[in-house]
Amino acid sequence: MAIPFNVVTFNTLLRGIFAENKVKDAVELFKKLVREKICEPDEVMYATVMNGLSKRGHTEKTLSLLRLMEQGNTKPNLINYNIIIDALCKDGNLDAAINLMNEMKQKDIPPNIVTYNSIIDGMCKLGEWEKCKTLFSEMVNLNIYPNVRTFNILTDGLCKEGKVEDAKEVMGYMIEKGIEPDIITYNAIMYGYCLSGQLDGARKLFDFMINKCIEPNIVSYNILINGYCKKKKLAKAMQLFCEISQKGPKPTTFIYNTILQGLFDVGRIGSAKNIYAEMLSARCIPDLYTHGTLLNGYFKYGLVEEAISLFNKLEKQGENTDIEFYNVVINGLCKNGKLDKARALFEKLSSMGLLPNVRTYTTMLTGFCLQGLVDEAKDMLRKMEGSNCFPDNVTYNVMVQGFLRCSRISEMTTFTKEMTGRGFSFDASTTELLVNIIMENPFVLDMIPELHLKNKK
Template identity: 75%
Template sequence: MAMAMGNTEPNIYIYNIVIDAHCKDGYLDAAINILNEMKQKDIPPNIVTYNSIIDGFCKLGQWEKVKTLFSEMVNLTMYPDVRTFNILTDGLCKEGKVEDAEEVMKHMVKKGVEPNIITYSAIMDGYCLRGQVDKARRIFDIMIDKGIEPNIINYNILINGYCKKKKVDDAMQLFCEISQKGSKPNVVTYNTILQGLFKVGRIGHAKKFFAEMLSAGFIPDFYTHGIVLNGYFKYGLVEEALSLFNKLDGKRENNDIELYNVVINGLCNNGKLDEARAIFEKLSLIGLLPNARTYKKMIHGFCIEGLLDEANDMLRKMEENGYLANVFTYNVLVQGFLRCRKITKMTAFMKEMTGRGFSFDATTTELLVNVLRESPSVLDMILGLHSKIMK
């Protein structure tokens, strides 16, 4: 891929820009071709050139090519800088190879390259993604011991790790430390702790924390409202959920179909199908189109109430509007037929389901086995589909 700019030959700066753009877009072969062109033209690549290409291959998980480029750099007496090492640690952590990333960090220290806050953040995040929050905390403490002040991103990573492990008290303690250490929480911090509190069922604390967030002057975002609405519905606080939703409803910034999906799902799960249907039917009036999740939640709601004809009609409407049903949707409907003992309709629907290459999940299989125990004659009705069902 020869590069030229009129009568002017591109310099190292231009080459690096083009290579970086190709790498970010995933065109690594083109980036390597340009690197080779540079060498042919006696334009020596620099650390920026190699960092871009190494980053590209790390994102693709092509570690052999990363090793080759790394060796090539060293052979050119161009030793990796902190950005090179950060690219490696981040790539390894995203693949779950956090111990390897930590070894890279130890290696860079031996070579006189000090890890920075980005290095520590990547490894902390890697451990948290694996649920090893205690190891993430160890990295956090090492960072502080090295004299690097954690920023809000570091705190948020660790708080999220604690909340996922249901260690909400540890998350709250860390939250209290933030302002003492000269940093400030942000909306992400509040969202993470709110989700953690709801996850462990501490509803009173969640309400209080949400009120504190508002009084502190933070403006809740879409995720905040989704977390709070989900939490209220999960624990049967339907009136409080609807009160919050009614305050949001109609405001342009809250016209997001996913927020309505949360409410429709919550109402269906709490036996409020009529209210859910009213909100569903209102969507077109406010200029919102249902998406696949909206239809699936309504189908699930109809099935919970045993309204299987309505559920089937919603499935057809969903597909007419360009959203194909998936294996989850079909399983929900078959489960509805099984629970209501509508075996004839279920058999016809099973034929359609298996014809699309979908199989039963564990819940559907269990329900089917229970029906067969109670009514062995049902087996004759589905015998023709037996081999497909058992796949």
């Protein structure tokens, strides 16, 4: 039986192409349909293309498509406008989103709760709470009532700004209006408690949720475990970690990473190794952060051979070919006095197609300066600039400290002029080092009369 090639068929085809992230192919097909008049696009087809483009960050193209639509036979409807308003809000382009909403109203297309939710979300993310309150009141006055998503946007935004008590008030108002909080609401407020260090409040809410027969999801566990680990309450974090496995949901890579970091923070290296082994046996795939945490932990506690062994194994497997992964290893080698190995690895980067970034260069400069090899550090700095990778405030402070430690005050003074000329200044550790040197050798001050200290806080 022949498949009818009508607007429904092409809509389905376009959705499928976008689902495979073949944006260019989807756009070409849409253009062909319009150009060759194979099929007259309807509102749904426009919405499909707009949605596909906006979700991949092509907001300008989506807006152009709306303008094209306005000139044709098929006029934009509420769904088309909502897609673009949401995209603009996610881009932080709130003024353009509000202008588009006003444009809708002028065309007798009244906004709905989806429109308002998008703009409220954009306002929350920008911390524009007064505007948010005004819009919320406007919405209610138009008999458009907030739904659970509206309240979740508000609680999440407030909690991320540390306004957990305000978020609780919003949840209270929500319940008062007959809208039951869902798992997303509870997770947002738990996150707010953890962010402000109120772990007891987060735990009480977690238990309250269970008593209300709302089953915590993996995000709930993520939030609470992360909170405990940051406060070094590893026993409670491990208790929750074990609870996950017993209740069914598999721990995520994020949870394993959090536990690993927590264990290394308190020096429980053996337990960290066991957790990593368990992660592999559970077939939970480690990511860049997992391996970075392990390598950082090994280097931190002087387990250089184990770190190098893991690094070699990962490199052979072709995993983590990312400059940040190599930055971790170079940093670990430098801090453990293995400058030659760090330098050899640094020199190998270009042959692997990896470009050192400012952190890579600064790490190498730190290694040289700590060994008193200031001339090598100067050469590396010039090489850095020659590669169009420009030093930042950290880089300059590393160099200044290197000059100070080697009593090369004249060079330090010249270098400081360059540093301040580029808008950089001494940080707290550089200032402290300089003050200590001046206290021991007051004559140093006579050598740098033009120097103005600025202690960045």
